[in-house]
Amino acid sequence: MNAATMDGLPIPQRFLAFLTIAMALTMAVLDSAIVNVALPSIAGELAVSPAESIWVVTAYQLAVTISLLPLSSLGDIIGYKRVYWAGLAVFTAASFACAQASSLPVLALARAVQGLGGAGIMSVNIALVRYIFPKASLGSGVGYTALVVAVSSAAGPSVASAILTVANWQWLFLVNVPIGLVALFVAARALPQTPASGHRFDWISAVLNAFTFGLLIAGLDGLGDVGTMPIALAMIGGAAVAALVLVRRSVKQPVPLLPVDLLRRPVFSLSMATSICSFASQSMAYVALPFFLQRTLGHSEAATGFLMTPWPLMTALIAPISGRLSDRISPEKLGIAGLCLLAAGLAAVASMGERPDSFDIVWRLALCGFGFGLFQSPNNRIIIASAPRERSGGASGLQSTGRLLGQSLGAAVAAVIFSLVAQGQTELIAWIGAGLALIGAVSSGLRKTG
Secondary structure, rough: OOOOOOOOOOOOOOHHHHHHHHHHHHHHHOOOOOHHHHHHHHHHOOOOOHHHHOOOHHHHHHHHEEEEEEHHHHHHHHHHHHHHHHHHHHHHHHHHHHHHHHHHHHHHHHHHHHHHHHHHHHHHHHHHHHOOOOOOOHHHHHHHHHHHHHHHHHHHHHHHHHHHHHOOOOOHHHHHHHHHHHHHHHHHHHHOOOOOOOOOOHHHHHHHHHHHHHHHHHHHHHHHHHHHHHHHHHHHHHHHHHHHHHHHHHHHOOOOOHHHHHHHHOOOOOOOHHHHHHHHHHHHHHHHHHHHHHHHHHOHHHHHHHHOOOOHHHHHHHHHHHHHOOOOHHHHHHHHHHOOOHHHHHHHOOOOOOOOOHHHHHHHHHHHHHHHHHHHHHHHHHOOOOOOOOHHHHHHHHHHHHHHHHHHHHHHHHHHHHOOOOHHHHHHHHHHHHHHHHHHHHHHHHHHOO
């Protein structure tokens, strides 16, 4: 019996299949942020300026963003296991290349290739979860995936610091090699074979997609600097033109690379809007709080990391529980409850005053993390379950793209506020974040999942 006809994998194959997904996803999520801690060391060793060293981060992010939808479409065409395994292989090889780089251009190029591999992992991981877990336990599978992402995100700075304490920055990449090789071995044997549609890959749409999201993300990143704002706005305008052409092309296709067929489904489009609002809200807070904690309250970097830990920690604890609950309770109701709690937490952050003590900060961020974790797994479950099984790749790719767009949008809004507002920046950002969370709650309430 193959994955096209069976309802999930039997145990222990199910455990091994999810293990390889967890290993690969951990590496991909960690490497999206772990390098930030080592940028000063990298800049010094490669004799480049701090501004130039940012390309080590940007190259990875851009490669992931522009590759997610094309690779998820390729997964629909040739099967999700093939795209996942190839992405993991590319990521592992590129990690070794990053560790061997002796100049910034070589390192940035290796990071871009690594981002391409990371996109192969992230573009179809939720689609594979749909084939690994039985339909009745899909929420649990999505919840475990959210747990992996939350823990990896929270652990990034600590893992980087631990590695850099005993080794040089190259080991941030070298540690991926043995883990990747083990994950490749397990994936080849445990991941399910999924149906292949066999339709042709749309290269023109892939190029338009690259222009759309590449220009959009680059433009959003440039909004925080008044000097580069005209260029940033021009990039966003170019992204809008490319997006218009891409959408006009996609609506004429039965299985488009940009899944407009899925976005026509109200439950799917509302879930995507909810996701973008929530991740924008989270990203705004993640950008603003370190400045408030360090510059206003005078906390050290270590203390700042400790004080912000309750948010990702609560998300990691609640996400798998809410995933299991979504198999029994209406996911849109869980989404409403979670986003209302997130809004309440952010409103509490906005109201905590100029000199809060540590307890005042911790309980507010824990409430934000609880709400975010309660919302995330049920929302992802709706996104993947509301798409036809043969379009799971498109749904998975859009889910990851929505997360990145929300994070980029939130960071851009926070940067603009820091640039234009002199006082009360964190308070204003928290209020806007609370408003976005409430908009997401309304979107969640409008969904009808049956």
